[in-house]
Amino acid sequence: MNESPSILLVEDNEDDIILVLRALRKAGVTAPVQVVRDGEEAMRHLDAIGPRPLPTVVLLDLKLPRRSGHEVLAWIRAHPRLAMLPVVVLTTSTEQIDVQRAYALGANSYLRKPASPQETTELLRAIGLYWLTLNVNPPRIQEAS
Numbered sequence: 498m499n500e501s502p503s504i505l506l507v508e509d510n511e512d513d514i515i516l517v518l519r520a521l522r523k524a525g526v527t528a529p530v531q532v533v534r535d536g537e538e539a540m541r542h543l544d545a546i547g548p549r550p551l552p553t554v555v556l557l558d559l560k561l562p563r564r565s566g567h568e569v570l571a572w573i574r575a576h577p578r579l580a581m582l583p584v585v586v587l588t589t590s591t592e593q594i595d596v597q598r599a600y601a602l603g604a605n606s607y608l609r610k611p612a613s614p615q616e617t618t619e620l621l622r623a624i625g626l627y628w629l630t631l632n633v634n635p636p637r638i639q640e641a642s
Contacts (some may be wrong), residue, residue: 502528502629505552507539507563507569508587517556517587519619526625528553530585536564544581551582554628557604559588559595567598574603581635583628617624 504521508514514532521530531552533539539557555573560564566586573579584607586599599607608624611617 500550500553502553503550504528504530504629505539505542505555506530507534507536507555507557507561507566509534509558513558516617517615517621520614520621521625523618524622526621526629528625528629534562534565536561536569538563539569540564540570543576543582545575550581553634554583554585554624556585556587556624559586559590559599560609567595567602570599570602570604577634583632585624585628587623 504526506514506517508517514534518530518532531542533542539555539561543551551605557566558568560570561639564572566588570584570586573582573584580603584603585608586604587608587610589610590596591609596607608620611620
């Protein structure tokens with residue numbers, strides 16, 4: 498059964514949230530977007546999904562309050578039902594240590610937030626095309642009832 502594609506955006510900066518949502522719309526990405534604003538909220542949201550479909554992809558900022566993006570990523574990869582969930586780190590960090598740590602924790606991709614709205618739209622168009630249309634996701638693991 499095909500699930501409708503959806504995006505979970507984990508981002509604490511309100512301006513970045515507005516920019517990403519606007520860029521997705523301009524890029525023609527029509528998948529619903531759920532926004533959570535800190536690491537703890539992201540973990541609670543994913544843990545509470547239950548029988549509902551998981552998001553198709555998580556766009557994860559690293560610099561988050563309460564729990565960092567690295568902590569959220571490690572938690573996702575340790576959670577049996579979420580372990581194969583595609584996670585794209587979308588951050589302003591250019592620190593090589595952040596890139597290395599994200600990949601070591603199981604990030605599927607590491608992308609730096611562009612400087613301009615036009616570049617953001619193009620990046621999100623590519624993300625939407627690849628992760629929501631072209632990529633074949635692994636089957637979802639169902640937790641025992």
